[in-house]
Amino acid sequence: MTSALPVKTAQFVVKLSKYCNLRCTYCYEYLELGNKERMSLERLRRFFANAAAYADQNGIRSLSFIWHGGEPFLIPLDFYEEIRRLQDEAFGERIAVVNSVQTNLTVLTDRHVEVLRQGRIFRGIGMSFDVYGNQRVDTKGALRTDAILGNMQKLIDNRIPFGAIAVLARNTLPYAAEIYKFYDRLKIESRFLPFYMSAGDGQVSAHALTGREITDALKALFDCWMVSETATPVDPIGEYIDYAVAWMAGAPKSRYDKLAQEFVYIVNVDGGTWGVAEAYDPAYCYGNVFEQELAAVFQSPVRRRAAHESAQRMQTYCAQCPYFGSCPGFFVGDATPEQQRLLADFGCPVREVIDHMVGRLEKTEIKDALLSAGAPKTENPALQVSL
Numbered sequence: 001m002t003s004a005l006p007v008k009t010a011q012f013v014v015k016l017s018k019y020c021n022l023r024c025t026y027c028y029e030y031l032e033l034g035n036k037e038r039m040s041l042e043r044l045r046r047f048f049a050n051a052a053a054y055a056d057q058n059g060i061r062s063l064s065f066i067w068h069g070g071e072p073f074l075i076p077l078d079f080y081e082e083i084r085r086l087q088d089e090a091f092g093e094r095i096a097v098v099n100s101v102q103t104n105l106t107v108l109t110d111r112h113v114e115v116l117r118q119g120r121i122f123r124g125i126g127m128s129f130d131v132y133g134n135q136r137v138d139t140k141g142a143l144r145t146d147a148i149l150g151n152m153q154k155l156i157d158n159r160i161p162f163g164a165i166a167v168l169a170r171n172t173l174p175y176a177a178e179i180y181k182f183y184d185r186l187k188i189e190s191r192f193l194p195f196y197m198s199a200g201d202g203q204v205s206a207h208a209l210t211g212r213e214i215t216d217a218l219k220a221l222f223d224c225w226m227v228s229e230t231a232t233p234v235d236p237i238g239e240y241i242d243y244a245v246a247w248m249a250g251a252p253k254s255r256y257d258k259l260a261q262e263f264v265y266i267v268n269v270d271g272g273t274w275g276v277a278e279a280y281d282p283a284y285c286y287g288n289v290f291e292q293e294l295a296a297v298f299q300s301p302v303r304r305r306a307a308h309e310s311a312q313r314m315q316t317y318c319a320q321c322p323y324f325g326s327c328p329g330f331f332v333g334d335a336t337p338e339q340q341r342l343l344a345d346f347g348c349p350v351r352e353v354i355d356h357m358v359g360r361l362e363k364t365e366i367k368d369a370l371l372s373a374g375a376p377k378t379e380n381p382a383l384q385v386s387l
Contacts, residue, residue: 008058008059008060008061008062009060009062009063009064009263010051010054010055010060010063010064010263010265010294011063011064011065011066011263011264011265012051012063012064012065012066012265012266012267012289013066013068013264013265013266013267013276014039014065014066014067014068014267015029015068015069015070015266015267015268015269016038016039016067016068016069016070016072016075016269017035017036017037017038017039017069017070017072017074017075017269018032018033018035018037018069018070018269019033019034019035019036019037019038019069019070019071019074020033020069020070020071020074020104021071021074021104021106021107021138021139022071022104022106022136022137022138022139022144023137023138023139023141024135024136024137025135025203025206025207026135026167026169026195026198026203026206026207027199028197028198028199028203029069029070029199030199030203031199031200032070033070037269038075038269039269039271041079041082041083041086043271043290044083044086045086045089045090046290046291047267047271047289047290048086048087048089048090048091049090050289050292050293050294051063051090051091051289051294052090052091052095053293053294054293054294054295054298055091055095056094056095057295058295060095061094061095061096062095062096062097062098063091063095063096063097063098064097064098064099064100065087065097065098065099065100066099066100066101066102066124067080067099067100067101067102067122068102069102071103071104071106071107072101072102072103073101073103073107073108073112074107077111077112077115077121080099080115080121080122081121083099083121084099084120084121087099098123098124099121099122099123099124100122100123100124100125100126101122101124101125101126102126102127102128102165103125103126103127103128104127104128104129104136104144104148105127105128105129105148105151105152106136106138106144106147106148106151107151108151108154108155113154113155113158113160116155116158116160117158117159117160124163125155125160125161125162125163126162126163126164126165127148127152127162127163127164127165128164128165128166128167129148129152129164129165129166130166130167130172130175130179131166131175131178131179131182131183132172132174132175132178132179133171133172133175134171135167135169135171135172136148156186162188163188163189163190163191164183164188164189164190164191165190165191165192165193166179166190166191166192166193167192167193167194167195168192168193168194168195168209168214168217169194169195169207169208169209170195170206170207170208170209171207173209173213173217176192176217176220176221177220177221177223177224179192180192180221180224180225180234181224181228183232183234184224184225184228184230184231184232184234185230187230187232188232189232189233189234190232190233190234190235191234191235191236192217192218192221192234192235192236192237194209194214194217194218195207195208195209195338196336196338196339197279197336197338198338204338208338210345210346211342211345211346211347211349212346214342214349215349215352215353215356218236218237218240218349218353219353219356221234221237222237222240222241222353222356222357222360223360225237226360226364226366240327240350240353240354240357241357241370241374242374243323243326243327243328243350243354244323244326244354244357244358244361245361245367245370245371245374246326246327247322247323247326247327247354247358248358248361248362248367248371249371251326253324253325253326254325254328255314255318255324255325255328255329256310256314256328256329256330256333256334257307257311258275258306258307258310258311258333258334259303259304259307262275262307262334264276265286266279266280267289268280270288270290271288271289271290271291272285272287272288273285273286273287273288273289273297274286275303275306275334276334276336277306277310277333277334277335277336277339278306278336279336281337283302284302284305284306285302286298286300286302286303286306287300287302310333310334311333313332313333313335313340313343314329314332314333317329317332317343317347317348318332318348321348321351323350323351323354327350327351327354331348331349331350332348
């Protein structure tokens with residue numbers, strides 16, 4: 001059986017365990033952070049065998065696994081060594097495998113440093129750190145900022161490249177520009193994630209932002225990037241700059257088709273698999289990668305229904321947008337429930353940010369440089385997924 005997917009890669013965000021030593025109150029995994037259940041090596045072996053068979057059937061020569069949680073570094077490094085061994089057995093040399101890890105960076109022993117320096121297991125490292133605010137607290141309510149800063153310095157001292165993710169929520173919103181400047185000074189690539197997934201309505205009321213607040217913050221980040229001497233890549237700003245440049249240049253149109261182009265999947269501890277937009281909603285589970293062939297998961301009626309709903313949203317919000325085609329419509333096509341509420345209440349924030357970018361770029365010499373080279377990209381695979 002072959003897949004309907006023409007893309008020649010797949011990226012799996014693997015929830016190896018939900019267990020975490022922090023209690024960030026905006027975390028969409030908040031209700032499960034005390035759960036120590038972990039994927040077994042036997043289940044991972046079946047997953048890799050399924051992935052290898054799917055890749056062979058569809059001419060795929062690269063796969064990406066982002067180890068997520070919870071806090072992945074609470075799991076012994078020996079376990080990841082076994083994971084790497086199982087991958088070698090399943091994929092051999094015919095399929096390139098890239099492993100990345102997303103960590104809160106509160107745990108970093110000398111052995112972690114050595115493993116990260118070797119690069120055999122993890123090729124990309126992302127850390128979650130807002131710099132400002134009071135969210136990074138442990139189970140006793142103690143702020144862990146000093147530990148994170150110290151471990152960042154360890155990575156820098158050992159010349160281990162890493163990227164950073166910051167959440168734009170109620171308490172971090174006033175500091176968005178300062179957060180970017182912090183990472184820019186260190187030349188650390190970053191991604192800003194406006195609060196977009198929740199574990200309940202209480203989180204939404206406490207942390208969600210209005211459309212105006214989100215767009216104003218993203219505009220401010222673009223303005224900071226514009227005047228920076230180093231212009232360290234930051235997403236989604238770099239992504240939106242590309243859309244603005246494509247529109248100004250009259251580049252060929254490209255429009256997102258979820259069924260044909262989706263390639264990022266969330267794999268829960270039990271093997272349940274979702275697209276990013278519908279994660280954890282039982283009604284939208286594509287299938288189980290421990291129990292089914294991947295082709296069956298990707299061709300499931302549930303996934304086709306999600307793709308149909310994605311196309312309907314894009315018809316509603318994108319069809320009349322002047323930038324549609326220069327902007328493929330990813331934000332609308334893969335909108336989470338929180339983002340869908342934002343669309344209904346405010347409209348598409350991407351359109352307003354592109355308006356701002358075009359207005360600014362038309363007045364500067366930066367426009368010509370971007371038209372020829374595009375925006376600097378974040379190269380770290382751990383930052384290339386909106387999670």
